[in-house]
Structure formats: structure tokens, C-alpha cells
Amino acid sequence: MRRAHTVPQVRDAEADLMRSLPDGVLMQRAATGLAHAVLDLLGGGYGHRVLLLVGSGDNGGDALHAGCALLRRGSRVAAVLLGGSHHEEGLAAFTAAGGSVVDDVADAPRPDVVVDGIVGIGGRPGLRPEAVAALAALSGVPVVAVDVPSGVDVDTGELDGPHVVADLTVTFGTHKVAHLVGPAAGVCGAVHLVDLGLELPPAVAESLQPEDVAALVPRPGPDDHKYTRGVVGVRAGSETYPGAALLCVAGASSGLVGMVRYVGSAADRVRVAHPEVVGDGRVQAWVVGPGGGDEAAEQLAAVVGSGVPVLVDADGLAHVRPGQAAVLTPHAGELARMLDTAREDVEARPLAHARLAAERYDAVLLLKGRHTLVVAPDGRTRVTTTGLPWLATAGAGDVLSGLIGALLAAGLDPWDAASVGSWLHGAAATLASGGGPLVAGDVAAALPAVVRSLP
Missing domain, CATH: 3.40.50.10260 (YjeF N-terminal domain)
Structure with missing residues (x-):
């Protein structure tokens, strides 16, 4: 490391x-x-x-x-x-x-x-x-x-x-x-x-290295089945942004958990693209907010107090309150709104603002950027150095949220889930890109190959 x-x-x-x-x-x-x-x-x-x-x-x-x-x-x-x-x-x-x-x-x-x-x-x-x-x-x-x-x-x-x-x-x-x-x-x-x-x-x-990630990635044992491997629930997307639901589910469906459940207005489209995904039921973690639009507040309210870790991203961040989430995944603009400051201030002092938000919201704070920061409420910090500039593409954050949610459901604690997920996400983008352009779906598709390549 x-x-x-x-x-x-x-x-x-x-x-x-x-x-x-x-x-x-x-x-x-x-x-x-x-x-x-x-x-x-x-x-x-x-x-x-x-x-x-x-x-x-x-x-x-x-x-x-x-x-x-x-x-x-x-x-x-x-x-x-x-x-x-x-x-x-x-x-x-x-x-x-x-x-x-x-x-x-x-x-x-x-x-x-x-x-x-x-x-x-x-x-x-x-x-x-x-x-x-x-x-x-x-x-x-x-x-x-x-x-x-x-x-x-x-x-x-x-x-x-x-x-x-x-x-x-x-x-x-x-x-x-x-x-x-x-x-x-x-x-x-x-x-x-x-x-x-x-x-x-x-x-x-x-900063995690491949050997560290390999030691942390959940792997099924010989007696595991789909429920013991973990079930992640996704409440994402909306009538306005159905694609966010598809991409978030794609990140969650990368094979790191036994089952993915989806609840939301994009259910029909999700079932067509991901026939293995099922509906509402018991889960070990929830992902809320990507593409939620006007539905984001309702999505968050439905899972607060559920007794399982909750990851909140994108539109859900405008509604989250301290103590309601295990992981928050803003970009600089979203974090600026959460802290009532200017985006330029966050970009100039990302570590200070990420630590402030993690403490204030009592959650692991993942601040997306060139070097993504993952900060625990007690100040522990990990920095993701995988990835490449081509990863700055619409929907990539939705894939990341689904992936981290899967790792939470598989049993990783929030700090490990966020930092391992961020590392895998960046490595998958690098693999999928091959040095050239990519779209968010390419990142999700490359995740199994990245896990297979770990030492």
C-alpha cells in the first residue's frame, strides 16, 4: 500500500x-x-x-x-x-x-x-x-x-x-x-x-495497490449461495433519467454479489437490460439517488432507517441528513452545495472539504476527481490513483455507486467498500479505454476482467 x-x-x-x-x-x-x-x-x-x-x-x-x-x-x-x-x-x-x-x-x-x-x-x-x-x-x-x-x-x-x-x-x-x-x-x-x-x-x-485490493475483494466460498453472498438494492433513475438506473444496476450487477434488486420507475427497462435483476425484498445495502430527479427524496425516505448501509449519490445528496447514510459520493459541485460553499473552494482544498463533510454528515465521503478521495468520519483517508481522463463521461458515477453498493452488500465496511470500489472503477475504465474514448457502460462491462486480473 x-x-x-x-x-x-x-x-x-x-x-x-x-x-x-x-x-x-x-x-x-x-x-x-x-x-x-x-x-x-x-x-x-x-x-x-x-x-x-x-x-x-x-x-x-x-x-x-x-x-x-x-x-x-x-x-x-x-x-x-x-x-x-x-x-x-x-x-x-x-x-x-x-x-x-x-x-x-x-x-x-x-x-x-x-x-x-x-x-x-x-x-x-x-x-x-x-x-x-x-x-x-x-x-x-x-x-x-x-x-x-x-x-x-x-x-x-x-x-x-x-x-x-x-x-x-x-x-x-x-x-x-x-x-x-x-x-x-x-x-x-x-x-x-x-x-x-x-x-x-x-x-x-x-493509496490502495493491486495486492491490497485483491485482499479486500469479497470472494465466494464453496458453500455460499446467492443470498449469503449479499443482496444489494437499487432505487435510482426516474422518468426523466431512466438511463441512470440502468447504469447503476450495471455497476451493481458486476458479479460481486449474489443478487441485485431494483425498485423504481425504470423497472421495465432494467428487466430488459438485466433479466437477472429482481424486485423489492430484503437487502444488505441500498443505493439511492443516481438520476433520481424529483423522485430522489422519496427514494431516500424509503430506505432511511432500514437498518442496512445506504449509499447516497447525485440527486439524493440534496436530501440526505447527518447520520442517514453510510457512504456519500459527490463530485465537487455537489459537495459545494452540501457545505454551502463555492465549487472553486472545494477544488482548491479538496482534502479539507472532504474531511469536513465526512465529519459533518457522519458518513464515508467519496469526493470524485482526478484523484478521488475517500474519507472516513474520523479523518482516515484513501486516495484513488487508478483511472484516466476518459473516465470523465456521463453515467460513470452511476456505475461507481452501484459497484460500491454491491461491495457494501457483500460485507465490506463503508470505508473499504468505497475505496475498493473506486479503485476497481478506475482500473476498469483504464482497461476498457485502451487509451481512447469510452462510455459508462464500457466501465461496467470491464469490471469482471479487472477482478480476474488481481494478483
Whole structure:
């Protein structure tokens, strides 16, 4: 499982490890990993030009020591010193190895890659004017960020002011929140982790990997039958939006439960498309709201107090009250209405708003987005990194709701059901897309193949 930690957690772990190691060993490990990542990006070292943008913190030291390793591999490396004081040992080693220090970006040949060592994990969001000017002069050159792109908020994933947009981020010891949570995650590029051997406390955020999902997905035993595997009920769709019912049922009917029940005005269409779906009866979870339109309030009222987990999505979100649902699945606009704020505020601070809503509504809150967030009322957070931009298509959220409802009915707790469902949904979209366009029904159809492919 990919785990993300905050700056204080990382610093405490680094301090503990440094007390057990000779001076400078930790930085040399980081610099070696950084240099290897740059070499991989360049396809080798000899003859390539590398420009280091060096700030005053330890990230500047990492960049300078990595510059030494690149010089030994035949690269031509120059450094621009930004800010005040700099890592003395790193700078001395860099100049002794043959690296050149220049006063301005314009004084160095156009590089093949830029190494961003401007601000470390302890820096505040935003950049100073001299750093902004240096980056502007290097527009179009691939950027490798040291630990995090300079200028982002490491512990929240928020952006406030100028920042680096990296093609590759090389981080050390553990992932940080900004690597997983948007909008900062969108400026990290590919993220490469260099293991420093840190012993860390429980993470503040985590991201499921295929092995984690495989361990959580419910699988039938030899004595199971359709009722013991779980029965999910769907109250979705309306006269105006019957397609939402079909797509929600398609997500629920992906084979992860023994039976799907549908109740609503689209029953005839559902039976034609999904003859295995039956009508009202006992269930282990309900899905309410997708395409509900004017019927959404009635759909929700019919299941509140039923004694089983309820997932509320789309039109149902306008009617839900704290304590009525196990899982809520808004997009940014819907969450903004739930919290009486602007959509732009939610998009700028998604983690903060998702945590606020999860606590306020006493439910697992799944905030859809480029990196979907799943937050429990106690603040536990998972981030979904599967999926691709083609998944932004009408009806995809209806499929997701049905899928998560099925996982609830199969016995997963709300936090696991929402995060596993989100992961499977993104992976199915990637499989179905093949790198090109797709529609929501394609995602539902690909779900069994994704489950079969799990390790």
C-alpha cells in the first residue's frame, strides 16, 4: 500500500535514523537515488546538460550531491544558487567535482533537464520572484523535482501562488500528501520513491495497490449461495433519467454479489437490460439517488432507517441528513452545495472539504476527481490513483455507486467498500479505454476482467 506522511512525521523519522548513521549518509542515499532517476530520464549521463536550481535547504544539498554523481557519469552540470545561504558541504563537493556555479539561468547553456532543489518539504506555498523568473526562462525543459515540486503545500496538496510543474518528482523515505492529493498531485508528474529505511508512524493518507485490493475483494466460498453472498438494492433513475438506473444496476450487477434488486420507475427497462435483476425484498445495502430527479427524496425516505448501509449519490445528496447514510459520493459541485460553499473552494482544498463533510454528515465521503478521495468520519483517508481522463463521461458515477453498493452488500465496511470500489472503477475504465474514448457502460462491462486480473 502506498502511504503518505506529513512533514513532522518524516522529520522525526529522519532524525531517529540520522542518530544511528554517520554524518551525511542519509543525504548521500537521497542524492544517489535522485541522480539515478535523472540518468534514467535522460537515457544516460554522458554529454547531457543538467541545470540545478539550488535553494537554501537540504533539498538544495540533495541536488548538489546528485550533481556530483552526474558529473562522474559524464554530464555537464551547472548550478544556479537561489536564496541566501546554501548547503556548504554539498556546494564544496559540487565545485570540487567540476561543477560550475552561475549567477543566472541565462549564463548556462540550455539544459536537457532542470533539477528543482529550490524549496524543501518544510517550505511554504508559493515561490520568490527570482525562482519564478528562473523557471520562466527554462520553460519547455523537463523538470525533476527534489522531494516535492517547489511551491506546493506538502501536507494538504493545496496550491497557493507560483509553483514548479514537474515531469518527475523523486521523493525520499515515504510519499507525502502532496504526491497523492490534488491539486498538487497534478503538478508532480511521475513520482519515484527512494527508500531511506525510515520507520514511520501510521500514515495520514494511503493509496490502495493491486495486492491490497485483491485482499479486500469479497470472494465466494464453496458453500455460499446467492443470498449469503449479499443482496444489494437499487432505487435510482426516474422518468426523466431512466438511463441512470440502468447504469447503476450495471455497476451493481458486476458479479460481486449474489443478487441485485431494483425498485423504481425504470423497472421495465432494467428487466430488459438485466433479466437477472429482481424486485423489492430484503437487502444488505441500498443505493439511492443516481438520476433520481424529483423522485430522489422519496427514494431516500424509503430506505432511511432500514437498518442496512445506504449509499447516497447525485440527486439524493440534496436530501440526505447527518447520520442517514453510510457512504456519500459527490463530485465537487455537489459537495459545494452540501457545505454551502463555492465549487472553486472545494477544488482548491479538496482534502479539507472532504474531511469536513465526512465529519459533518457522519458518513464515508467519496469526493470524485482526478484523484478521488475517500474519507472516513474520523479523518482516515484513501486516495484513488487508478483511472484516466476518459473516465470523465456521463453515467460513470452511476456505475461507481452501484459497484460500491454491491461491495457494501457483500460485507465490506463503508470505508473499504468505497475505496475498493473506486479503485476497481478506475482500473476498469483504464482497461476498457485502451487509451481512447469510452462510455459508462464500457466501465461496467470491464469490471469482471479487472477482478480476474488481481494478483
